[in-house]
Amino acid sequence: MKILFFAQAEAITGCDHARLDIDRAISVDELWDAVIAAFPGLGPLRRSTRIACNGQYATATTRLGPADEIALIPPVSGG
């Protein structure tokens, strides 16, 4: 599963994306557990950062598949 990092998430991980070894559909909570296991420094962002799946904000019930484009969206500051 490909995960994109932006802004603070990119600064913390030092990369703009990563691949996690996930081969089934998972929930947003499961994704966060996997992301933080791989990048513990992202833990503090969990409460404020939204997850996007294929360009749409995920909800608590969204299922994230291995082929989906996942992005961590820290609090935005455009506009």
Place this chain on the structure above:
Amino acid sequence: MQHPPPLVDARLTEEPIPPSLPSPPPLNECGAVLTFRRVVRGTHEGKPISAVRYEVYEKMALAKITEIAEALGRNHGALAVTVIHRHGVIRVGETVVYVAVRAPTRRAAVGCVDDIIDVMKRDAPIWRVEAMP
């Protein structure tokens, strides 16, 4: 009352947004044309800066800005909405975001621009990541 969707022109660009732009297409029903520019301030946290850098999740941001312009334009009865958001390095005084709305009334146009900016600041995946001295 459900309004028809407005004409929408949404763009992201790394190029400077020109000081003058053609306003959205003239439409007979429009009594108000409102343009708004958000520009880069010369200070950040009390210190002078020369530029800022914005990062964007381009694919999602363009879709989100288009969705915001369509939904809020329709809510306010606007007939045409233009939104241009810049990213990359933007110097002090240059435009970060340009919004233009044609609507039947002043109140509709002002409300539409205000709401578009508010919702973009909440939902468009765009980040100000650096202030440069």
